[in-house]
Structures are given as structure tokens and as C-alpha cells.
Amino acid sequence: MRIVIHRGIDQIGGCITEISTAHTKIIIDLGSNLPGSNGREFTKQEIEDITKDADGIYYTHFHGDHVGLSSFVPDDIAQYIGEGAKEVNICKYTVLASHDSKYKRDMMVAQNMKTYEEAHRYNVGGKGEIFITPFFVDHSAFNSYMFLIEADHRKILHTGDFRGHGYLSKGLMKILQAKAQNIDILITEGTMLSRLDERVDHECTIKTGAIRLLKKDNCPHYMFALCSSTDMDRLASFHAACKETGAKFLCDTYQKSVLDIFTKYAAKHSELFNFDDDTTVVLGDSCNFDKDLRPHGFIMPVRASSQLDFVRKMLYYFPNAELIYSIWKGYYKGTEEQKNKNVIDFVNLFHGQYHYLHTSGHADVKTLEDVCHITNPSIGVIPIHKDRNTRFENLSVADMVNVISKTTTIDDVEIRIEG
Secondary structure (H helix, E strand, O other), X not given: OEEEEEEOOOOOOOOEEEEEOOOOEEEEEEOOOOOOOOOOOOOHHHHHHHHOOOOEEEOOOOOHHHHOOHHHOOOOOOEEEEHHXXXXXXXXXXXXXXXXXXXXXXXXXXXXXXXXXXXXXXXXXXXXXXXXXXXXXXXXXXXXXXXXXXXXXXXXXXXOOOOOOOXXXXXXXXXXXXXXOOOOEEEEEOHHHHOOOOOOOOHHHHHHHHHHHHHHHHOOOEEEEEOOOOOHHHXXXXXXXXXXXXXXXXXXXXXXXXXXXXXXXXXXXXHHHOOOOOOEEEOOOOOOHHHHHOXXXXXXXXXXOOOHHHHHHHHHHOOOOEEEEOOOOHHXXXXXXXXXXXXXXXXXXXXXXXXXXXXXXXXXXXXXXHHHHHHOOOOEEEEEOOOOOOOHHHOHHHHOXXXXXXXXXXXOEEEEEOO
């Protein structure tokens, strides 16, 4: 068996992992570089070379740094993603393609992706050499999964991006204890290893903070929340805060279409994810600012990439509106490479003032250590999705697991680290 880390060992995002046996080959994630990355992006030809003869490409979730190069894959290679994630991806690229034709290929690829089911064991290519089983994980992208891969009598657990402090994280350790025993190789993210000073709260803390802001001074508050439009937990926190205080959860038609997908797949598991109620108000002809919004107050999730001019106009109607900053701080206060101009321009609309309500979508150090303890991989851990200056070896579990960060061969498993 061979494992190739084409990218991800020394950067956050842009992950591409290849696992192959004598006659079967899979790729896990084909991520593009995150904005501001100094790394060179793969060309279409390079992706065609990497995916050549692949029996399937499996995506852990729909974030661009995991699925962003999917449009470079030849049409005869099957690509798989979670059912709910597929719908969100189609929704996103349909809107983008309507404004810019360069996204039409992405939209077509999103529409043609196949889907997998949680806990279903798939015989890749029907060849009986590689079996892959998806298991749900909580992340800041809706409908995310980790993969248990069985190949050449070995077991590999590829965690994708995950965390232990979201609304849907409760079952993580139970799944690992039940399904991830006798693991040979653990391939796991290490995003938070470079952010040890960043506070990691449970997602419900965001809800509590939003309730506090809406109740302040016993008067209506008008708040724009700079956050991801596809982070179901974060949107649920803001929606729940509005519901509890009588404020409105305001959104545009695109955001509502994403919320409808969340409601379709997740509301059956928890009322927290039911966005189809009187709390949610959609901007349009039927939305009356004076009747529907001004007396109650609101939180409106907004996107830095496309809603700057819209919010500027809204501030004419709500001049005392405030900003909730609910994304990574580095986009505003990080290094020059990390800063995002759209985010900076957005915050500047509010004269640099904002309420910080955010928690990471990635596993903190303790959760990473717990996963290593439970899986106890016999061959070793391959850390990916981490900054090049961070070291997995510094974790407390380093003395019990072999950390693999260089090309090597162990017990007939060839491991190549390329980037």
C-alpha cells in the first residue's frame, strides 16, 4: 500500500491525499490554496496527473481548501461528497455562476458529484482492495465526514477537519471508540497547533453572547454578523438568540436557500436547526423595515466577499447598527499574508468597532490528543492541514505515537510526503 500526501503537511488547507494498492487508487480531497497562501497552486494538468487512474475521489466536506480543485478532474473519474454537502455546493456555485461564467464548470461538477451515506462501507471500484466508510464529524462546514479506509489488511483513519466543541460533537469519541480500533495510520488535521493562544469555547457560548448583546439596555439592537454562510452551528446560534429575545433573524434569498438545506437535513435531529419559522425574515418586497425589523431588532448574517455595498446602504436605515465579528481574527489583525481586504473594508464600515463572538471550527489540542489516545495508531500519525512552523511532536502523546512527517516505508507501507 502507498500513501502520498501531495499537499497539506506544511500548510493549512489545500489538502490532497492519495491512497493506493496494487490495482485500486483513491484521492481524499482536492483542495485549493487558501486566500493569501504563498504556495504555488496546482495546474489543471498536475491535477489530471494526480487523479489519473483513480477509482474515486472522496471529499470530507465542501470548503474550498478541500474541494476547490474538483473542476480540474476529468469527467470520467467519479467524485463523491455527502448528500447535504452536495446541495450546499450546488447552491453556492449556482449563485456564483449566475454572476461570473468562470464558475459554470464548478457548478456542473458540483451537480454531477455522487454521494455517500454515513457508516456505509463502500467497496471502491468493486475490486475488493480498498474499502471506505464515512463517519459524521462536526466542523464549521455542514455535513462533514471522516473516513475509515481499509486497504491491504491495514486500517487508516483520515479525520478531515473536525472539532469537539460544536453542537453535534457529542458523538465523536463514541464513534472513535466503536469504529476506530486497531488503527494502523491516523491522518489528522492540526490547524490549532499554530493558534495555541486562541480561545476555544463551545458553540453554545456564541449563542449566550448574542443573547446578551440583543438584551443590552432593554432596547432593540440591529446587528450584522460577519460569518460563514454555510456554518450551520454558527447560524443556529444567532437564530436561537433571536428566537429567545424576540429579535428577527434577517437574511437574503441566497442565505435562506442554504438555511432551507440545513432545515431539510438537520431539523429532524434537533429543533435548533429548524430555520423555517417566524423568527427568520427574508429580505424582499414583503419585508417592511419599520414593521418587521425596527421594533424587534435583528441579527443578519453577512458575507464579506459580496455584501459590503449592501450593508453600507442598510446603515442609512439603521445608522446605529453594530457589527458582530464571527470569523477568524487573522483576517483582520493577522500578518499581511493572512489579512483579507474584504474583511478589513467591512470592519471599517463600523469604524473598526465590533463585538467578537467566534470559536474555531477545528479541533483544539486536547481533542487532538484524545483522538490519538483512542485510535493509538500502530504505525503512526501523519499530521496535515497545519502550519509548517508547528510540530505535532510537541503534543503530550508524542511519546506514545510515531509522528510521520518525512517520506518513509514502514511495515510494507510506503509513505511519501511531497508537500
